[in-house]
Amino acid sequence: MKKTFRDDWRVIIEIAPNATHIPISALGFEGLDGELAGLPFEVEIAPQRLGDLGWVSMSDRLASRDIDGDYRKRCEELLAELLKKPHVKSGRVTCKETHFCSHCDLGWEVLTAEEAADVSTNQDEHSVEGEPVCCEAGINEFRAERGIPALAESGGAA
Ligand SMILES: [Zn+2]
Numbered sequence: 001m002k003k004t005f006r007d008d009w010r011v012i013i014e015i016a017p018n019a020t021h022i023p024i025s026a027l028g029f030e031g032l033d034g035e036l037a038g039l040p041f042e043v044e045i046a047p048q049r050l051g052d053l054g055w056v057s058m059s060d061r062l063a064s065r066d067i068d069g070d071y072r073k074r075c076e077e078l079l080a081e082l083l084k085k086p087h088v089k090s091g092r093v094t095c096k097e098t099h100f101c102s103h104c105d106l107g108w109e110v111l112t113a114e115e116a117a118d119v120s121t122n123q124d125e126h127s128v129e130g131e132p133v134c135c136e137a138g139i140n141e142f143r144a145e146r147g148i149p150a151l152a153e154s155g156g157a158a
Helices: 067-082 113-117 136-146
Strands: 002-015 041-045 088-101
Touching: 002 067, 067 088
Parallel strands: none
Antiparallel strands: 002 041, 002 088
């Protein structure tokens, strides 16, 4: 079945320098006077790792039983805090999603309607749009859920 792996969580905010007075010392330029000016720009913030507890660092898997959910929550809380600032115009939480097959770990790809109807790309006459292409176990699982006849015995190692 299709599994989704999420990674690279980010909070992205749009900052409007002119909406308020941001001293450039806020950027770490200490001892300099002046204010930020210019067009709105985006800033990407990577959240603190779940396993980084400050006094000890462990893998995310040890620190959390719901890594995706906890990263999303952490990012949304951070975003909510940031949106209270007058110079933060808008923001969003993003992540990179990778889809893969739970049986063979290959990237998840499925047949299009045209491919399913084409004998050169389909498995057999029972192939339909959305059928995975990676492995026999994935295909037969997809078919079992829809009452479609399984693949004929291929005789190969599965
Ligand atoms: Zn597969």
